[in-house]
Amino acid sequence: MKIYVFVKRVLDPDAVNNYALVGKLEIGADGRSLTQTAIPDLMNAYDEQALEVALRLRDAGTECTIHVVTVGADRTAILRHAASIGADEISEIVPEDPEVDVHTTAALLAAFVRQKGTPDLVLCGRQASDDDQGVVPALVAEALGLPLVNVAKAIEKHGDSYRVTRVTPDGDEIVAVEGAAVVTLSNEVGDPRYPTAAKKLKARRVSPEVVTASDLGVSGATRTKLVQQFVPDVEQNCEFIEGASPAEIADRLIERLREDRVLP
Amino acid sequence: MGSTTVLLYSACPREGSTPEEARSALTLGRATAASLGGDLEWFLLGAKPSDAEAIAAEQGVARLHHCAAPELGADTQVAALEAFCAAHAPRIILFCQDFDSRVVAPRLAGRLGAGVVMNAVAIETGEALRVTASAFGGDTRGVYEFTGDGTAVIGLQPNACLPEAAESPSAPESCAFETDLGAVGERIVVIEAASSEGPRLEEAEIIVSGGRGLGASENYHWIEELAEALGGMAGASRPIVDEGWTDASHQVGLTGRITRPALYLAAGISGASQHMAGCGAAKAIAAINKDPDAAIFRYARYGIVGDCLEILPELVRAAKEQRHE
Ligand SMILES: Cc1cc2nc3c(=O)[nH]c(=O)nc-3n(C[C@H](O)[C@H](O)[C@H](O)COP(=O)(O)OP(=O)(O)OC[C@H]3O[C@@H](n4cnc5c(N)ncnc54)[C@H](O)[C@@H]3O)c2cc1C
Numbered sequence: 001m002k003i004y005v006f007v008k009r010v011l012d013p014d015a016v017n018n019y020a021l022v023g024k025l026e027i028g029a030d031g032r033s034l035t036q037t038a039i040p041d042l043m044n045a046y047d048e049q050a051l052e053v054a055l056r057l058r059d060a061g062t063e064c065t066i067h068v069v070t071v072g073a074d075r076t077a078i079l080r081h082a083a084s085i086g087a088d089e090i091s092e093i094v095p096e097d098p099e100v101d102v103h104t105t106a107a108l109l110a111a112f113v114r115q116k117g118t119p120d121l122v123l124c125g126r127q128a129s130d131d132d133q134g135v136v137p138a139l140v141a142e143a144l145g146l147p148l149v150n151v152a153k154a155i156e157k158h159g160d161s162y163r164v165t166r167v168t169p170d171g172d173e174i175v176a177v178e179g180a181a182v183v184t185l186s187n188e189v190g191d192p193r194y195p196t197a198a199k200k201l202k203a204r205r206v207s208p209e210v211v212t213a214s215d216l217g218v219s220g221a222t223r224t225k226l227v228q229q230f231v232p233d234v235e236q237n238c239e240f241i242e243g244a245s246p247a248e249i250a251d252r253l254i255e256r257l258r259e260d261r262v263l264p
Numbered sequence: 265m266g267s268t269t270v271l272l273y274s275a276c277p278r279e280g281s282t283p284e285e286a287r288s289a290l291t292l293g294r295a296t297a298a299s300l301g302g303d304l305e306w307f308l309l310g311a312k313p314s315d316a317e318a319i320a321a322e323q324g325v326a327r328l329h330h331c332a333a334p335e336l337g338a339d340t341q342v343a344a345l346e347a348f349c350a351a352h353a354p355r356i357i358l359f360c361q362d363f364d365s366r367v368v369a370p371r372l373a374g375r376l377g378a379g380v381v382m383n384a385v386a387i388e389t390g391e392a393l394r395v396t397a398s399a400f401g402g403d404t405r406g407v408y409e410f411t412g413d414g415t416a417v418i419g420l421q422p423n424a425c426l427p428e429a430a431e432s433p434s435a436p437e438s439c440a441f442e443t444d445l446g447a448v449g450e451r452i453v454v455i456e457a458a459s460s461e462g463p464r465l466e467e468a469e470i471i472v473s474g475g476r477g478l479g480a481s482e483n484y485h486w487i488e489e490l491a492e493a494l495g496g497m498a499g500a501s502r503p504i505v506d507e508g509w510t511d512a513s514h515q516v517g518l519t520g521r522i523t524r525p526a527l528y529l530a531a532g533i534s535g536a537s538q539h540m541a542g543c544g545a546a547k548a549i550a551a552i553n554k555d556p557d558a559a560i561f562r563y564a565r566y567g568i569v570g571d572c573l574e575i576l577p578e579l580v581r582a583a584k585e586q587r588h589e
Contacts, residue, residue: 013400013401013538014536016400016403016404017400017401017403017536017537017538017559020400020403020404020537021559021562025403025404027404032406032407034404102380103373103379103380106374126519127519129400129401130399130400131397131399131406132382132383132397132398132399132400132401132518133381133382133383133397134366134370134382135369135370135373135380135382138367138369138370138371138373138374139370139371139373139374139380140374141371141374142371142373142374142375143374147339147451147452148338148367148371149452150366150367151363163455166458167512168363168458169363169460169464169466169513169521170458170459170460170513171458171459171460171511171512171513172456172458172512173454173456173457173458174454174455174456175452175453175454175455176452176453176455177451177452177453178451181451186519187502187506187519188506188512190506222411223373223378223379223380223410223411223412223414224379224380224381224408224409224410224411225408225409225411226406226407226408227394227407227408227409228406228407229399229404229405229406229407230404230405230407231403231404231405232402232404232405234562234563236561236562237565238551238561238562238564238565238566238567239565239566239567240561240567240568240569241566241567241568246570246571246574246575246577246578247578247581247582249568249570249575249578250575250578250579250581250582251578251582253550253566253568253579253582254579254582254583254586256566257527257548257550257566258586260548262526262527262547262548262565263470263494263527263586
């Protein structure tokens with residue numbers, strides 16, 4: 001069977017957090033891009049988990065080709081990482097405009113899959129940690145006419161159907177879906193695997209297939225444009241509670257909370 | 265029939281009253297509709313809340329559409345919305361963002377070929393329709409412009425705005441929307457339903473949450489004990505859920521529960537934006553962290569710099585004492 005895993009390159013969200021915390025997150029002259037060169041790029045963590053689930057399906061005995069696809073130019077680093085842990089094929093789709101929106105991203109991915117033939121499974125992370133939008137999987141599902149199962153942590157194949165464990169606000173839920181589907185994965189999947197040194201070295205010799213938007217005949221899919229990005233103000237207003245002992249501090253906090261009617 | 269300007273869509277899986285988020289969304293929708301010179305409308309699918317008419321009037325809704333549906337799976341919702349849009353061609357469809365609408369909203373956009381922006385906190389209608397949305401867990405905000413005049417699908421964050429009654433209430437026209445949903449087959453079949461027990465964190469008035477600063481799984485009981493002593497519920501940051509110190513239903517944050525308690529007490533939590541996305545709307549945050557520069561103190565109203573393992577037992581004692589006073 002054929003499994004596609006869609007991955008995105010993002011800025012390391014922890015580094016972004018740290019810069020934001022010290023008030024040093026810089027927005028470039030265009031008014032919308034984060035420009036710190038010190039913030040590293042990596043594969044969106046949820047996408048790594050999607051790839052991990054594909055690899056686990058293979059570990060469980062499912063014969064499959066795992067094809068990892070991304071949208072954006074010069075994505076070799078994350079694609080080689082995918083190859084080093086077991087992706088069979090890696091491709092990057094170069095959009096017309098590097099500031100591609102979610103709608104064009106989805107149109108490109110759907111056109112790519114359609115051109116290659118029918119998928120059995122399309123796996124993605126539940127959302128990207130940069131824009132947090134989480135809409136590409138749904139847009140792709142609609143474009144391909146496939147059902148979407150979101151926020152999953154495990155997938156089992158039973159003949160032509162899949163059993164997917166979803167992490168819902170009410171606890172885990174198990175659903176069945178017949179035939180091909182788009183599934184998004186969450187961090188509850190657990191830690192993704194690391195490559196061995198040998199596999200890492202070997203992956204350095206593989207190069208992704210490069211496909212362009214015009215190869216896929218995709219244009220005019222854009223619906224939104226990021227026109228500005230800014231760092232919201234946080235009004236700091238913390239009253240520090242002190243005391244000679246933990247007991248005194250605890251009593252003071254409870255007292256203050258009652259005075260301010262935060263506690264009854 | 266003319267086309268709709270701003271539509272709020274609410275899925276109503278069970279009978280009950282209108283959730284607060286819908287009132288907030290109607291308030292925001294009313295301002296947006298007014299700035300576009302049009303009406304605010306509301307589309308309810310499923311079991312109409314008992315107070316829907318009253319809320320609609322309070323919020324200045326012009327038309328209240330209702331469509332009964334036996335089942336509210338994603339395929340049914342998308343089909344109903346697709347039919348509604350074919351009839352009414354709304355310029356803007358608002359969703360109160362929750363677990364289900366995170367699927368339904370973008371799928372509808374895909375079905376219609378419409379643009380979609382989730383995590384929205386503000387809408388601007390000038391020369392172009394612009395939506396401000398949270399990104400990087402809340403570290404930044406992105407402003408997106410919709411490029412065409414087609415339908416715009418927008419998912420609103422639960423805390424995007426405070427609900428406010430319209431200056432003068434409206435007399436909403438009730439419209440039954442009929443479409444045949446019988447033929448829609450749900451492609452996803454639930455085999456084992458989630459078994460939620462008891463109250464939900466989203467509704468808790470007091471939440472005591474723990475993070476990695478608790479040091480070890482066996483210390484999480486202090487969080488549970490303090491929550492109980494204060495009459496609240498226990499929460500957690502993502503890493504300790506990942507570690508199995510407590511289960512996923514307790515995770516607060518961007519990808520966990522979005523809560524808005526009166527008091528959020530965070531112990532050993534650094535205050536990463538993705539965590540704050542789930543508790544930033546608390547009326548008051550109290551934080552215990554041994555690092556005086558921890559991010560959590562930027563958001564906290566009350567701060568204690570210290571070891572949470574020393575403070576928590578004393579807080580349990582103090583909370584119990586005040587309860588007995
Ligand atoms: C896309 C994305 C989504 C995410 N979603 C979520 C989410 O939904 N919820 C969530 O929580 N996180 C989420 N995260 C993770 C988030 O970015 C942080 O990594 C996480 O919240 C940190 O958890 P923490 O505060 O428990 O741990 P840490 O960041 O390790 O902080 C531990 C804190 O405890 C303090 N401490 C240590 N020892 C003590 C002590 N003895 N007494 C007092 N204080 C002590 C330390 O000073 C530190 O501040 C997400 C991340 C991404 C990228």
